[in-house]
Amino acid sequence: MLAIVAAIIFGLGFLLDLLGARIAPGISGTTFMLLGLTLLALHQGGVGTAGVRGGGGWRTRTRR
Template structure:
């Protein structure tokens, strides 16, 4: 999920860079790039990737017990 959000942030940063827009106090394409890199680093670290499997198996495994 964080990788998808990072892709969206990178897309917004690219658009801002191409158009040449700056959104006020220091928010520009570089800010979006750094935010996207932070989100990708969190994704690679495993933050936000906990699923059903981490709580004791899949739903099929629990249904058979």
């Protein structure tokens, strides 16, 4: 989920950078790119990757 949000943030940052626009003082395309990198780092760290079915993934299964 965080990776999808990061892709959207990267897209917005890319468009702002192409247009040379600023939304508010201090918020530019570079700000969106840094926010996207932060979200990707959180995704790679395992934040927000819980399963929909109560977190039961391959790690929680026991061997028989």
